[in-house]
Amino acid sequence: MARGPNHSVSRIVRRASAAILALAATLVLSACGGRTTPGPAPAPDEILVGHYGSMTGSEATFGRSSDEGFLLAVEERNAKGGVKGKKVRVKTYDTQGKTQEAGTAVTRLVTDDKVVALLGEVASSLSIAGGRVAQQYGVPMITPASTNPAVTQVGDMVFRVCFLDSFQGEAVAKFAARSLKAKKVAILYDQGQAYSKGLKDYFGAAFAALGGTVTTEQAYTGGDQDFSAQLTTIRETMPDAVFVPGYYTDAGNVAIQARRLGLTAPLLGGDGWDSAKLAEIGGAAIEGSYFSNHYSHEDPRPEVQAFLAAYRAKHHGTPDAMVALAYDAARLLFDAMDRAPSLSGKDLAAAIAATKDFAGVTGKITIDADRNANKSAVIVQMKGGVPTFVESIPPAE
Amino acid sequence: MEARPGPSAAVTALRGVLPFLVGAFASLLLHFVVAPASGPFATKLVMDAGINVILAVSLNLVNGFTGQFSIGHAGFMAVGGYTAGLVTYYGSMLLWGSPAAHGGFLGGGELLFLAACLAGAAVAALAGLLVGLPSLRLRGDYLAIVTLGFGEILRVLLQRTGDVLPTAAEVRRTPLPELATHVGGALGFTGIPFYTSPFWVGIFVTVMLVVAYRLKSGSHGRSFLAIREDEVAAEAMGIPTTRVKVTAFVLSALFAGLAGGLFAHLVGTTLNPRELGFQKSFDVVIMVVLGGMGSISGAAIAAVILTLLPELLRSFSEYRMILYAALLVVVMIVRPQGLLGLGEIWDVWRPRRKGTGR
Numbered sequence: 001m002a003r004g005p006n007h008s009v010s011r012i013v014r015r016a017s018a019a020i021l022a023l024a025a026t027l028v029l030s031a032c033g034g035r036t037t038p039g040p041a042p043a044p045d046e047i048l049v050g051h052y053g054s055m056t057g058s059e060a061t062f063g064r065s066s067d068e069g070f071l072l073a074v075e076e077r078n079a080k081g082g083v084k085g086k087k088v089r090v091k092t093y094d095t096q097g098k099t100q101e102a103g104t105a106v107t108r109l110v111t112d113d114k115v116v117a118l119l120g121e122v123a124s125s126l127s128i129a130g131g132r133v134a135q136q137y138g139v140p141m142i143t144p145a146s147t148n149p150a151v152t153q154v155g156d157m158v159f160r161v162c163f164l165d166s167f168q169g170e171a172v173a174k175f176a177a178r179s180l181k182a183k184k185v186a187i188l189y190d191q192g193q194a195y196s197k198g199l200k201d202y203f204g205a206a207f208a209a210l211g212g213t214v215t216t217e218q219a220y221t222g223g224d225q226d227f228s229a230q231l232t233t234i235r236e237t238m239p240d241a242v243f244v245p246g247y248y249t250d251a252g253n254v255a256i257q258a259r260r261l262g263l264t265a266p267l268l269g270g271d272g273w274d275s276a277k278l279a280e281i282g283g284a285a286i287e288g289s290y291f292s293n294h295y296s297h298e299d300p301r302p303e304v305q306a307f308l309a310a311y312r313a314k315h316h317g318t319p320d321a322m323v324a325l326a327y328d329a330a331r332l333l334f335d336a337m338d339r340a341p342s343l344s345g346k347d348l349a350a351a352i353a354a355t356k357d358f359a360g361v362t363g364k365i366t367i368d369a370d371r372n373a374n375k376s377a378v379i380v381q382m383k384g385g386v387p388t389f390v391e392s393i394p395p396a397e
Numbered sequence: 398m399e400a401r402p403g404p405s406a407a408v409t410a411l412r413g414v415l416p417f418l419v420g421a422f423a424s425l426l427l428h429f430v431v432a433p434a435s436g437p438f439a440t441k442l443v444m445d446a447g448i449n450v451i452l453a454v455s456l457n458l459v460n461g462f463t464g465q466f467s468i469g470h471a472g473f474m475a476v477g478g479y480t481a482g483l484v485t486y487y488g489s490m491l492l493w494g495s496p497a498a499h500g501g502f503l504g505g506g507e508l509l510f511l512a513a514c515l516a517g518a519a520v521a522a523l524a525g526l527l528v529g530l531p532s533l534r535l536r537g538d539y540l541a542i543v544t545l546g547f548g549e550i551l552r553v554l555l556q557r558t559g560d561v562l563p564t565a566a567e568v569r570r571t572p573l574p575e576l577a578t579h580v581g582g583a584l585g586f587t588g589i590p591f592y593t594s595p596f597w598v599g600i601f602v603t604v605m606l607v608v609a610y611r612l613k614s615g616s617h618g619r620s621f622l623a624i625r626e627d628e629v630a631a632e633a634m635g636i637p638t639t640r641v642k643v644t645a646f647v648l649s650a651l652f653a654g655l656a657g658g659l660f661a662h663l664v665g666t667t668l669n670p671r672e673l674g675f676q677k678s679f680d681v682v683i684m685v686v687l688g689g690m691g692s693i694s695g696a697a698i699a700a701v702i703l704t705l706l707p708e709l710l711r712s713f714s715e716y717r718m719i720l721y722a723a724l725l726v727v728v729m730i731v732r733p734q735g736l737l738g739l740g741e742i743w744d745v746w747r748p749r750r751k752g753t754g755r
Contacts, residue, residue, distance in 0.1 A: 056718065093711060096718075098672055099585060103665025104441065104708070111437040128587050129667040136591065136664055137437075150584060153563070192556055192671050194584030221553075222671070 046087045047343065049074075049333070050109030052120040052130055057097035058223065058249055061275040062122035062322055066144055067092055069319070069326025070119055072310060073334070083337045090330075095121060099129035106130040110137045116343045117141070119329055122322060124148030124195050131158040138345040140352055142333055144325035145294070147271065148198050152371040157345065159352050159371045161329045161360065162294055163395070165195065168270055169202025171377040171393040172243065172292045176268060177210040179379075179391065180290075182240035184215045185268070188230055188254060190246045191219040199245035199270050215239050222250065227257050235263045247272040252281025259285040266290060274321045279385035286382050294321040295362040296378045296389035307361040318386065321362065328360035420603025428596035437664075440595055444663055446704040447598035448656050451605045453684035453700035454693055455652030458609065460682065461691040462618060463645040464625025465533070469544025470653050471677035472551045476524045477517035477654025478661035478668050479555065479580055482589045484513035485662065486561070487576050489590060490568040498590040510592035514601075514658035521654020522647050529646035534639050536628055540646075548675050555670035556583045563588070585669035586661070593662040601659060605652055609693045612648075621645055622691070687728060689735030694742040699735075 051070055053063030067090075074088050082088055091113055093105035102121060109115045110133065118134050118141035121127045127146035134141040135155035143151060143158070147165045152158050176182045185207060190196035204214050215237035218230035231254070234242060244254050244267050251273050258267065269291035278286060297308055297318050307327060311319045332355060337343060340351035358365040363375040376394045380387035404412075432440040452470060459467045488509050489496050499506035524547075532543040561581045562568050568576065580586045612618045620641045623631035632638050661668050680703070688699030706724070710717035728736065737745075 094717075099667040099669045100665075100672055103667065104445070107441050107665045108438050108708075108711075125584055125667070125669060125671075128584065129665065129669075132587065132667070133665045148584065150560075150587070154587075191553075192583050194582065197583055 046089050047083055047337070048113060048115045049088060049090050049330075050106070050113060050115035050118045050120075051090050051092040052095050052102055052105040052109065052118070052126075053092065053122065054097040054126070055092070055094040057095075059097050059123060059247055061248070061277050061320075062145070063094065065275070065320055065322035066120065066122060066326035068311075068315065069144070069323040069328075070330045072314065072323070073327045073330035076310060077331075077334050083334050084343075088334070090119070091115065095126055095130075097123065097126070099126055102126040102129045103133055106133040110134065110139050115139065116345075117333055117337075117348060119144065119326070119333065121146060123193075124151050124198075125193075127151045127158075128154055131155070134158060140345055140349040142329045142352065144329040145271065145322055148194055149372075150194075156353075156371070157349055159349075159367060161332055161362070161365055161373050162271075162325055163375045163377055164372060165198045165270075166202045167395065168292050168377055169199050169204075169245075170206040171379070172268055172270065172290075173203050173206035173210060173212070174393055175290065175292070175379045175391065176241055176243070177207060177212050180241055180266070182212060184213050184237065184239045185241050185243055186215045186234040186237055186239035186265075187217045187243045187245075188227065188234060189217070189219055189244070190222045190250060192221045193246065195270075195272060196245045196247075200243070203243055203245065220246075220250070222247070224250070225253065227254050228261065231258050231261050231263055234258075235261055239265050241265050241268050243268045245270045245272065248275040248278040249281060252278055252283075252286060255282040255285040255289060271321060274387070276317065276320060279382065282382075287384075288382065290379055290381050290390065291387070292377045292393070293380050293387065294375075294377070295324045296380055296387070298389040299378075303359055303361050324361045328358075328362050328365065332358050332360065332365060416607045417603060420607070421600060424596045424599025424603065427599050428594060432595045441664060442705060442708060443595060444593060444598045444659075446701045447595075447602045448659050448663070449681075449684065449700040449704045450602050450697045451652055451656040451659070452681045453688065453696040454605050454609050455649045455656070456681050457685045457688075457691065457693065457696040458612065458621070458645050458649045458652075460685050461689070461696065462613065462621035462625060463642055464628075464690075465642060465646070466538065466541040467544045467646070467649070468541055468675060468678045468682060469528070469546075469548040470649075470681045471673045471675065472544065472548035473521045473525060473650040473653035474657035474660065474677070475548075475551055475555065475668070475670070475673040476650075477514075477521040477657030478673070479517075479586060479657075480520040480654070481510075481513035481517035481658030482586050482661040482668055483577060483580065484516050485510055485592065486586075486589050487568055488513070490562075490565045494565040496588050496590055498592060502594075502596075506590065507592060507597075510590075510597070510658075510662060513662075514597075514655055517658040517661075518651045518654040521657065522651035524654075525647040525650025526643065529643045529650075533642040533646060544678075545675060548673075548678060552670045552674045555580065555673075558582045560584075561586060561588055581668070583670065585667040587667055589661050589668070591662060591664045593659045593664075598659055601655055605655075606693065606697065608648075608652075613691075613693060617641070617644070625691070683725065685735075687725065687735055689737035689739065691739040692735065692737040692741055695735055695737030695740075698737075698742065 053066050055063040070090050074090050078087050095102040095105055122145045124146040127143040128151055131141055131154040135157045140157050143160045145162050149164050187200050189200040242265050244251050251269050267289040271293050273291040274293050336351035340347040353367055355367045365373045374395050376392055378392050379390045381390050456470045459465050486496050493499050528547050532539045558578050558580045562579050620636045624638055684699045684703050685696050688695030710720050
């Protein structure tokens with residue numbers, strides 16, 4: 001080893017950095033240990049509810065919207081005296097749209113923050129990841145907007161207040177076949193998203209049963225920026241409409257590129273399109289396209305109009321369906337809390353399961369034996385950057 | 398040195414197993430004393446950190462010691478995880494009719510889990526051999542390209558698999574080879590029983606650290622380092638470079654597969670193809686680079702810090718990823734060779750002596 005004058009300097013640097021490293025490690029460890037052992041026990045006069053959602057990442061508006069909806073419901077409820085004489089508080093953790101983060105966030109909410117119930121996620125794969133933890137620790141969870149059938153199959157602690165993809169795919173197919181009189185539809189879906197894949201399958205089956213033909217099924221992977229190859233293939237099949245069951249970021253980009261390629265057929269989508277960002281990204285290209293959704297702000301029902309008034313008192317603009325669903329999920333949870341004899345996981349889950357004809361913003365909610373909500377869907381059209389009501393598709397049977 | 402009589406056979410044997418005994422004792426202590434006292438969330442973080450330690454230290458064998466650049470570590474982790482998940486999920490279905498965790502500590506279920514992890518490691522090692530053999534004969538950046546391609550191909554293939562079979566009756570009806578295609582596709586492989594416990598993580602971390610340390614201080618490790626410093630010179634000195642590189646790569650894949658098995662059975666994780674892509678591989682590369690290319694303790698400590706840091710910063714919500722990235726940038730400016738460089742944490746205080754018996 002060379003022992004120059006630099007040697008002692010480098011040794012000092014090395015020792016210093018190792019010391020910093022060791023110090024950092026101890027700090028991190030002790031901070032974690034200290035935080036978790038007793039946990040900040042929830043104050044006796046409040047009820048803590050956990051929310052996990054994607055506050056950052058490519059589906060960030062979902063998390064932000066659902067957070068707005070939950071907080072709106074909580075503030076409203078607290079103004080009326082809370083639940084069982086206690087104030088309700090929501091604790092929100094970010095999942096970055098990753099299942100790993102969702103699992104960690106829910107574990108922390110349940111075992112460290114000791115929440116009595118969970119609200120979240122929007123994306124189905126994240127709700128499954130979080131739902132498995134909720135099930136493991138016996139804490140009831142209500143997902144506002146996860147539409148994949150597998151979500152509530154996780155166990156008896158997991159509920160939802162939205163319709164299923166099987167129904168949504170059928171609703172869009174009915175609209176395409178009956179109202180748009182489409183005979184040929186092409187599909188462009190995200191093969192990396194269970195939501196997109198599921199919706200594609202349900203739509204395809206329902207559309208074929210209604211006598212239509214799916215001309216081609218093209219796939220992309222979430223995060224792709226260039227769809228021109230798939231859209232060129234789609235253009236050649238001359239479809240009457242193109243079904244794009246992805247999230248709003250991709251749908252906006254697909255619309256722009258489709259119009260640039262001269263593909264003028266209307267685009268169809270699912271509730272994953274519902275975000276103010278859709279018009280921002282898609283601009284003029286997304287105008288005239290249709291998607292299925294959970295509610296329309298043009299609905300004259302008193303629940304909807306009261307909700308809109310409450311929302312506009314706090315925020316600007318028009319709430320998207322994620323806000324409405326989250327608002328419903330939180331209010332349904334409070335309703336179940338009122339009816340439950342205690343707030344233990346078992347009692348609360350039983351009370352949620354017994355929910356019947358709950359008057360929500362997004363329609364009447366009855367929780368069925370599979371812990372799903374049987375509800376109607378609305379079809380909306382993008383007009384002037386705002387989704388406007390076209391028609392309502394009632395639930396099956 | 399020569400004057401001292403060699404240690405007796407018993408002492409040598411004891412030295413051989415002592416680290417494992419210490420590790421096993423520490424794992425039991427962690428499992429039965431520390432974990433119950435510190436609660437489930439802290440326990441989960443410790444297990445997350447342990448799995449990341451295995452990932453970082455095993456990647457360090459290739460990227461740090463041997464100087465090759467692999468960015469497909471998550472791919473091997475996925476191979477191990479899916480293999481282990483298949484064995485425990487469908488194994489439990491066939492044996493006990495339900496995928497729920499079976500038996501208590503070291504009961505039948507845990508033995509199945511151990512077998513599954515070892516199977517996952519073996520399949521991952523095989524995948525490592527298939528990927529490494531053609532690409533490591535060459536010198537340069539080829540390994541990076543091939544491992545990146547491997548990871549992405551695997552991800553797309555996994556996304557195209559069928560749904561997980563939910564009932565034992567369906568599983569019994571399906572022929573065994575076909576079960577391997579029912580791993581959940583884009584939704585992720587859900588329903589795998591939660592077997593990963595502090596005990597198992599502790600045991601596997603011990604094995605990883607002892608193997609890495611003995612490799613580094615033995616002749617294999619010296620060959621690895623020789624290749625890293627100068628491949629031509631190493632070859633001139635008689636080191637079979639391709640063989641040594643492939644050995645390092647296969648070992649690295651093996652432990653990544655093991656980590657994948659632990660990951661698959663951990664509470665609150667889902668095997669999701671989207672999240673086992675190159676982003677995850679880069680997370681591990683960051684741990685190795687931050688800890689020091691070639692430093693076992695450095696990679697391990699970096700893995701622990703990078704697991705816990707985002708959790709500590711959670712209260713800063715949206716800003717935490719900015720803070721996290723900024724911290725990384727600062728460390729790389731101040732310590733471009735990583736926190737510990739090639740050394741180990743215990744070298745820092747102990748003056749290095751030249752080749753004495755100790």
